[in-house]
Amino acid sequence: MEKFYKSEEEFLKDYNAKDFDQLSMTADILLISVSSEEVNNYRKNSKKMMSILLVKRDDYPFKDKWCLPGGFLDPNRETLEECAKRVLKRETNLSNIYLEQLYTYDALDRDPRTRVVSTTFIALVDKNRLTEMINPNACWFDIMLIEEKDNIVDVSLTNGVENINLSIKKTLREETTDRYSFKTRKNVLAFDHDLVVLAGLERLKNKLNYTDIVFNMMPEYFTLGELQQVYEVILNKKLLDPAFRRIIKDKVVKTYKMRTGEGHRPSVLFKYRKKND
Amino acid sequence: MEKFYKSEEEFLKDYNAKDFDQLSMTADILLISVSSEEVNNYRKNSKKMMSILLVKRDDYPFKDKWCLPGGFLDPNRETLEECAKRVLKRETNLSNIYLEQLYTYDALDRDPRTRVVSTTFIALVDKNRLTEMINPNACWFDIMLIEEKDNIVDVSLTNGVENINLSIKKTLREETTDRYSFKTRKNVLAFDHDLVVLAGLERLKNKLNYTDIVFNMMPEYFTLGELQQVYEVILNKKLLDPAFRRIIKDKVVKTYKMRTGEGHRPSVLFKYRKKND
């Protein structure tokens, strides 16, 4: 039996969401940064590595597995982005981190507890900003290698103690929604977070070309060599100096500061030139 | 008081999702197609128009407003993509429509009933496939004009009787997640569907360059002139013939069929050359 409503107010007064099946949502975050590893040679520049933050689960489900930082959405009080920010604050004690919605994952069995849909975010941060650390279960993993062969992408993660090897099949068919699928159901991160890592790294790679996203991972002042190294580690290939400088020349401003004391010719420090300056 | 669980099975047996606040989700679909409008001149080719499917709401909330086709997710039985497919089947009686996840919208007040998070999809279809039609409240709107000025994007929709004018502010700051925001809260489509339309059209525009997405809107056989017209209507600009043919030459296969009887030189029909052929 349907009731006839004369107005939206009247309709809303009668509406009770609990009459319908509902579900839970989470926001999960792929926090990416670039770190420097000192090389044992006073002349050489430090080596750049890309790293992501993982958290060891201390509860069921997936107890003792590594996963991306994330948390349940409070549906009455926050947006998914606000939820992501809250989680990042909790894990890293940082606010004002660059956040971008990545993809919404919703396989029926992705969480064994109940139906949980996860909206994922990429977050980028300059590692120098991270002083105070974090949840004791959280830990940075360096991305050692991204290899692509026969549409299988392999990524190796290490925190110095543990190694994690992701292996994901790339979906080539343009007709499909997802860019990645599981090679096997033996995912090594909790939930479907293997997929999120790969999709996020790919998104970052693509966005380097047509956005200024990279400057969210840079300190205020940087040399062009450092910036180039960040590009190289994200794209996973060497770039030629003159070509690189042509491409980024309009995105940066030369300053009068120099980086000295490196055992070789000093280099000029640059700043990001914001679009509307 | 926390209970200690010895195994994941034991933990899951005790787990009750209803102990937590939950929410509802919908899948909303921006169904895009390109239609031909006959021109009153036997020599001239028909004019191409891009059109989208809108549905007039016959219930509260937003009663009598136009909105995108969509429906509530059944959290126990389907994924969001399956939900979108179900909705498309219901509205257009078509299966096997190209679907791609666009963005998840979740402003707290986007639905006056309760918290509803919407994951949106782009769907592309060749209009010739649409024979049997649809829900009586559904209707194609031609996109008349996309104008961009001072980061305000204006889109005019018409179904021959009604005109709808969307006007959305583009968010330029790279630091923000959303590409669009409301110029005013006076949105003309129900919910936040103004945003979805703009974001979807922009996604389609971008994807033309680096994917084969356009062939989902094409019939099996088409002339290069027709394909070029589709590009032009999506990109909203004229293209030069030789440049266009250079760009798409590897994506299509020449056939031995011709399109004749058009009042001018016949043209060769082409087919899409699938990636793995």
Next chain:
DNA sequence: CTAATAGTGTCTATTAGACAGTATGTT
């Protein structure tokens, strides 16, 4: 001086843009 990176000049290859021309079926 040497090792190592910083930074630039320039040539070449590739790609994109523009225009002008030829080709051909319908009325």
Next chain:
DNA sequence: AACATACTGTCTAATAGACACTATTAG
């Protein structure tokens, strides 16, 4: 024949890739 589109050749401009060279500091 005239119209409208189909299709191609070729010049030019812009961009990307490659290499070689000079510059400069700490040690």
